[in-house]
Each structure stands twice: as structure tokens, then as C-alpha cells.
């Protein structure tokens with residue numbers, strides 16, 4: 038890929054940041070992230086089948102994951118049959134209609150005609166097969182086709198599209214790379230899917246102020262690659278970073294492996310250009326470290342595309358740490374591993390990365406990538422220390438002593454970069470490794486106060502037995518973000534539903550111990566019911582009022598992220614009935 | 627400690643706000659009064675929040691502290707220091723009475739801010755009473771939480787115009803093991819140039835202020851890391867006092883002027899590498915550079931046209947707050963673009979539809 042001009046003050050790097058397939062494959066092989074590899078090959082397969090349709094950013098093709106490496110992925114043959122929206126209101130609040138022919142065409146025609154006045158013909162997709170890539174995001178169990186998909190290339194076109202949607206009362210859903218795991222980019226059946234895939238340029242890199250202005254469709258990793266010659270990088274590093282877009286990162290407030298020390302997306306951006314549903318363009322934040330007025334930048338971050346469409350992002354860049362070393366420690370109990378995490382932090386050390394895996398995760402990863410993990414350990418911790426050489430040196434002995442003191446049966450320091458990468462390879466490959474031992478898995482995303490870890494893992498195990506499905510745990514231990522992976526087989530009738538039910542119980546458990554239903558993947562359509570558990574009606578009403586301040590007619594990404602009060606009221610009885618929340622009167626903070 | 631929702635003081639606040647909303651009575655929120663000087667003139671019936679006191683929970687290994695909003699900032703910092711931790715945004719107290727609620731509402735951050743983040747960056751959760759008198763909880767006590775809109779961070783810097791903070795949860799960090807301050811001779815332009823260079827390298831910077839021809843640099847981290855950085859940067863060693871005083875605006879630079887015809891103090895936020903600003907003709911008054919370049923303090927010698935100052939600052943990509951010495955009925959904060967102001971009005975109406983919370987304290991029409 039082209040690098041940024043090495044000596045640039047506001048250097049303009051006018052280049053196409055669209056991914057280079059070979060490079061992504063290479064990277065993916067190195068990092069063994071098969072989930073991403075799978076989704077990328079799907080996309081490219083699709084692309085090569087239909088030249089002319091620019092489908093980068095389209096995550097769903099009709100022939101998705103092959104082999105056994107599938108994430109939350111029902112049998113593709115069944116996927117379409119599954120009435121995914123039957124329990125979920127569509128944009129208009131009605132159940133989806135099944136008409137596939139004339140009625141749909143009749144609704145499409147005027148919309149397509151109006152859009153063609155705004156966009157070039159190639160920028161308006163409406164044939165069923167052209168819409169296929171947009172029917173779902175990374176949560177592939179939920180699928181539906183939009184009425185049309187548009188691929189604008191300029192901000193003016195985005196403005197015109199939104200103005201049109203506003204005028205016609207059409208729902209509109211923004212889409213980045215479609216790697217979201219909560220169904221946030223699930224298209225509106227009766228509306229427009231707005232892909233930002235063509236906004237893929239790094240507009241400018243400002244070395245002296247350590248910022249980069251990028252279009253929303255630029256991939257997360259492409260930013261760090263472009264500024265690497267300057268000794269800088271963009272800190273948030275979701276595991277999907279070779280594929281996910283910065284616009285999607287902002288919309289989800291994505292995290293990564295290093296966010297305890299370096300923060301989430303919200304801590305690493307400086308300003309946004311957004312377009313509201315009325316077609317108005319606004320600058321939120323600015324070139325200084327803070328901006329006058331309300332912190333709309335924070336409000337916009339993590340708003341899941343419900344408040345505005347992001348058309349440009351100015352990210353902060355950090356100097357690359359001089360060095361990074363990784364320790365791997367094995368423990369006989371999950372508790373002692375948890376205690377070790379607390380002790381490291383109490384000692385005043387904030388590791389660059391601090392990850393935990395339980396025994397099933399260790400075994401699956403070891404079988405898969407042979408990272409030389411201790412397969413008999415109940416848990417392992419990976420602790421990465423980064424900073425200047427001297428800082429890291431100062432901390433390694435301290436951390437090693439602490440780990441041993443907390444009962445680690447073994448502590449290994451990666452001798453060189455190759456070994457460091459091998460230690461991480463197991464962790465990074467945890468999801469696909471689990472994909473090898475189970476036909477399907479469902480990735481959860483709760484956050485808990487770390488001290489509750491033993492309790493939450495024990496209760497998760499009990500729930501797992503109750504639902505008859507195994508659970509494997511990987512954990513961003515530093516910041517309390519749990520990713521339980523529920524193993525199931527979508528070909529077995531009822532298992533998908535069981536997996537979802539078990540997932541819901543785990544999230545409710547997270548809330549019960551003082552945590553949250555989503556640490557980084559967002560609510561989307563997936564966790565909308567658990568929002569009723571986490572928030573009281575007055576709080577949800579407040580969210581709706583804020584939404585209305587930006588989008589009074591509720592056209593942007595309707596039906597996502599915040600449930601209606603009516604829906605929660607309906608569910609209220611059910612939750613109490615299930616005993617998931619025995620004391621709804623208790624404080625939920 | 628009683629639960630927040632049952633705390634009689636909280637119940638009283640809710641009733642007070644609900645009644646005020648019904649009758650359209652403006653309420654003037656007040657914690658410890660240390661920031662009474664900040665912003666536009668406060669109007670309305672006073673609501674004293676200093677009574678909502680106490681640390682609700684604090685577990686050092688979770689890196690989170692939760693406290694009632696009226697808890698003195700000094701008490702919070704004391705509790706954290708006992709466990710070797712700190713509020714990394716280094717909030718200025720600006721008076722003995724400063725409360726944690728007022729600190730977050732004012733959103734001010736000290737010299738550590740460019741490297742450790744601002745007040746808003748450390749907010750994890752809040753309980754607020756909105757303009758309808760409803761007690762609402764947003765965010766939480768965990769590091770990562772993306773459920774619902776981030777209304778907690780929205781409270782930071784909103785000057786109490788969107789809700790009354792009754793409880794806040796903040797991320798805290800360990801105090802660095804070692805801190806060293808160095809001083810070098812430099813002009814403002816040289817200082818800005820050096821800071822841009824150093825900020826692009828992995829150095830453990832935790833403060834950088836240029837004033838009176840001297841650049842003060844603070845380094846914090848492990849003993850070895852700091853020693854290596856000291857060797858790299860160079861300069862004379864200095865004590866901690868400079869940054870302690872600077873944070874509290876206690877340095878002579880901020881002292882009331884003698885002889886000049888104005889006592890204005892401007893706080894000007896700009897891109898860090900921006901060249902020294904020229905915002906007025908004639909005797910330019912005194913300047914200081916803070917936040918590694920990203921914050922400029924200005925003490926004009928003569929009263930100047932606020933509009934002219936703001937135009938010059940806008941042109942440099944920044945914004946200017948008349949922190950002291952302005953007209954409390956004029957605009958103190960930088961004017962907002964019309965579209966952004968319209969969004970502000972709608973956000974304000976969403977949280978405080980009757981407009982009773984600190985009306986006009988931030989902008990005349992919010």
C-alpha cells in the first residue's frame with residue numbers, strides 16, 4: 038500500500054485506501070484470523086462473480102462461510118426461511134410482508150427513479166442479486182434485503198440521498214464494512230441501505246498535530262499503515278481491523294486489545310463531519326483538543342448510526358511504542374488468574390494488553406495454531422507491556438514476580454518478536470479455533486466489574502448446562518470485557534434459539550453483577566431486548582428524546598439500539614417470569 | 627450509605643426540579659462555588675448540591691471510583707492518593723470548595739490532559755436528575771460500555787445545563803512511580819516546535835508549559851523510563867511546585883494585573899502545533915503555552931474587541947473562552963456555528979424541555 042508522505046505537514050495523501058486483496062490475505066494468514074479471512078474471501082468471491090458491482094463493504098454473499106469455520110451462522114439453506122424479523126418490528130413497526138414480486142417492484146420504481154437523479158446509475162442497486170451482499174452484517178443470522186442500496190461518492194450525494202429519504206419518509210441505514218456483530222447494519226426492508234464503501238480515501242495526515250483526516254469507509258488498519266513511516270499509529274485495534282471501517286468504529290465506539298491503556302474510539306478521535314437526516318452537514322469537534330459547547334462528539338460516538346451519517350473522521354495518532362514484550366502465565370484456577378489481574382493493576386501497572394482464556398479456549402487454540410500453550414491450565418493470562426525500552430524493562434520483573442506470587446504454575450517471557458507473535462496467535466485465533474470444534478458459535482460481549490469474574494464464570498457454566506450448550510470464554514481481562522462463545526449447531530432444530538436464549542441470560546447476568554450488556558459490539562437488533570433489562574423506562578424515553586433531537590421522524594436506522602417502551606413493557610412480564618431479574622426494584626448501576 | 631434513589635437529598639432535588647419545570651422557574655445549580663466565576667451570569671433560585679456527599683464505592687483494582695456529586699474534589703483525591711491512584715485529567719480545583727460534580731460539569735482539565743485525556747475521557751457513568759425531575763442512570767462502573775447513547779460524557783462540560791449530576795463514576799489511574807520536571811530556555815515558537823517533535827515520539831510526557839521564556843516539561847513513568855527521557859530531552863531539574871501551581875492558576879502569570887486596564891484571562895484552545903497567535907495590535911500582553919501547545923493562555927494588557935479575538939482564533943482552527951474578566955451577560959464561550967447551535971438547542975430541549983437548569987450559564991439561549 039502507498040505510504041504517507043514521510044515529511045508532511047498537512048500532507049495530502051490522495052490515495053485509494055481500498056484494500057488490496059493479496060495484502061489482506063497475507064496479513065490474515067499471519068494473524069490467523071480466520072473469521073475475517075472467511076468474510077473477505079466471501080466478499081471477493083462475490084466481487085469476482087459480478088464484475089462491475091463494487092461490493093467491498095458487502096458482507097453477505099449467498100454462499101457464506103465454507104467448511105466448519107462459521108461464526109453465528111445458521112445453515113445458509115435455512116437462513117432465508119428463518120423469519121428473523123417476525124419477532125422484531127420493522128422500520129414501520131409492521132411485520133415484514135412476504136410479497137416478493139410486483140408489489141415490491143412497484144414500491145421500488147419511484148425510489149429508484151428519484152435516486153437516479155442524484156446518483157450515477159452504478160450507484161443505485163435494486164436487483165435482488167445486487168442487494169444480496171447487503172442483506173446482513175457479521176451477525177448473519179439476521180438477514181433481509183433493502184428496497185434499494187446506494188453507493189454515493191461525494192458528501193453532496195449523501196446529503197441529497199438523506200434529503201430525499203426525509204422527504205419520502207424512507208428509512209435509511211448507513212453501512213461501513215458490514216463487520217458489525219449486533220446487526221446494526223441490517224438493512225431496512227422498506228428503505229435505503231447507504232453504503233459508505235466509496236468513501237475510502239485518507240484525505241490528509243498532519244504529522245505535527247498528530248491527526249489524520251479520513252473518509253468513513255477507510256479501513257481501521259489502513260490508517261496505521263499509512264502513518265507508519267511517521268512513527269505514528271491509530272491506537273484502537275479491533276480484531277476486525279483489517280476489514281472494519283473507521284466510520285463503523287465511530288458508530289460502535291469500538292475497542293480492541295489495547296483499550297485499557299489507550300482507550301476506545303471515543304478517546305482517539307478529534308472531530309467528525311456528519312450529515313443529519315435533513316441533509317445538513319455539521320462539523321462536530323474540531324482541530325483543537327476540545328471544542329466549545331456540548332460534547333456532541335461523545336454523543337455521536339457509539340450512536341450506531343441513529344443520529345447522523347458520518348462522512349469524515351479526524352483521528353488522533355500516537356507515537357508507536359518503542360518496544361513491547363509479552364508474558365504468558367498459566368494458572369490452576371480462574372480465580373487465581375483473576376486475582377493476578379487485580380494485583381498487577383494495584384501495583385500501578387497498566388499493561389498495553391491483558392487477556393485471559395479459559396481451559397476450553399486454551400485447548401481449542403492450541404489444537405489449531407500450536408502456540409505451545411499449557412493445555413492443562415485452568416486459565417492463562419497474556420500480559421503485554423509496552424513503552425520505552427527502559428519502562429518495559431522496569432515492569433517485566435515486577436509483573437513476573439506478581440504472577441508467581443498469585444500462584445502461576447508457569448510464567449514465560451516471549452524471547453523475541455517471533456515468540457511474542459506466537460503467544461498472541463493463539464489468542465487472536467481463539468474464535469476460529471472454536472469454530473473448528475463446533476459447527477457454529479455465537480459471540481457475546483458483556484462487561485463486568487473484574488472482581489465478579491469467578492462468580493460470572495461459575496454461573497455461566499451452570500446456565501450452559503441448563504441450556505445444554507457448551508461455552509468457551511475469552512476475556513479482555515484488563516477492562517472486564519467478556520466474550521463468551523456459545524457453541525451450537527444450527528442444523529440441529531432449536532439450537533440457534535437455545536444459543537440466543539443462553540446468550541440473553543448471560544447478558545442479564547452481566548447486568549445483575551453491575552456490568553453491561555455490551556462492551557464494544559453495540560446493541561443493534563441483537564441486544565435490543567436486554568436494553569429493557571439494563572435501562573428503566575424513563576432512561577429509554579430520554580434516549581428517544583435525544584434521538585428525536587437529531588432525527589425527529591425516526592428514519593435513521595430505525596428499530597435498532599433503543600427499544601420502544603411498549604416492547605419493554607411486553608417483555609417485562611417475561612423476564613420476571615423467567616426469574617432472570619428476581620429483584621427488578623434493585624438499583625442497576 | 628442509603629441508595630442514591632432513596633437519598634432524601636436526591637428525592638428533594640427531584641421534587642424541586644419537577645416543581646420548577648411545572649412553574650417555569652429557573653434554577654441556579656451550585657456545588658462548592660469554586661467555579662462561580664466561570665461562564666455567564668447564573669440566574670434563578672439557587673440549588674445547593676454540596677450536601678450530596680460521600681464516596682459510594684471505590685475499589686482500586688477496578689480502577690473506578692463512584693461518588694456523590696457534592697463530594698469535595700480534595701476528598702476524592704485524598705482517597706485515591708491513599709491507594710496510589712489519581713484522577714489522571716488533573717482537574718484544577720480553583721478553590722477549596724470544589725466538588726466532583728462541579729468538576730465534571732465544568733469539564734476543566736489540567737496540564738496532564740494531552741497525554742492522559744480530559745475530564746470527559748474519564749467519565750464512565752453518571753446519575754443525573756434531568757429537567758423533568760427524573761433520576762436517570764447512564765453508563766456504568768465498567769471500563770467499556772456501549773449500551774445506549776453516551777449521555778454521561780455529554781454531561782461533562784455542559785455546565786449543568788442538561789442535568790443535575792447526583793453521582794459520577796470515574797476511571798482512575800495509578801500514580802506514576804516517578805515524576806521529574808525539567809526547565810529549558812526557549813522562545814514560544816521554539817517551545818512549540820520542540821513540543822511537536824517530542825509529542826511525536828514515545829516519551830513519557832505529563833506536562834509541558836511555556837511561560838516567561840522558559841519551557842517547563844514534566845515526565846512521569848517508571849524510574850528507568852523517566853531517566854531515559856530526561857537524558858534525551860535535557861534541561862535543568864526543577865521541583866513539582868511549578869506544575870502544582872500552574873494547575874491551580876496560582877502561578878504569577880495568572881495574578882491580577884497591576885497597571886493594565888483590563889483583568890481579562892483568555893483560555894484559547896488550538897491545534898497543538900499552531901504558531902504563536904497574534905490576536906491584538908500593539909502591546910500583545912502576556913502569553914503562555916500549555917497542553918504541549920494545544921492550549922494558549924492570554925492576558926491582554928488593554929481591553930480588546932472580543933469579536934476580533936475570536937475571529938483570529940477561529941482562523942487558527944481554535945476556540946477562545948473568556949475565562950475571567952469578561953462581561954457576564956455577554957458571551958463567554960466561543961460562539962457556535964449556526965447548525966451546531968440549532969442541534970444544541972434541540973439537545974437541551976430533549977433533556978430539559980422547560981429550560982430550567984442553569985439557563986444562560988453557558989450560552990445566552992441554552
Ligand SMILES: Cc1cc2nc3c(=O)[nH]c(=O)nc-3n(C[C@H](O)[C@H](O)[C@H](O)COP(=O)(O)OP(=O)(O)OC[C@H]3O[C@@H](n4cnc5c(N)ncnc54)[C@H](O)[C@@H]3O)c2cc1C
Nearest residue numbers: 213214215216217221275276282284285288292342347557
Ligand atoms: C472477526 C471479528 C472480530 C471483531 N472484533 C472486534 C473487536 O475486537 N472489538 C470491537 O469493538 N469490535 C469487533 N468486531 C465488531 C465490528 O468489527 C466493529 O463493530 C466495527 O466497528 C464495525 O465496523 P464496520 O465498518 O464493519 O461497520 P458496519 O458493520 O457496517 O456498521 C456498524 C454500525 O455502524 C453504522 N455505521 C457504519 N458506518 C457508518 C457511518 N459512516 N455513519 C453512521 N453510521 C455508520 C451502521 O449503521 C451500523 O449500525 C469484530 C467483528 C468481527 C467480524
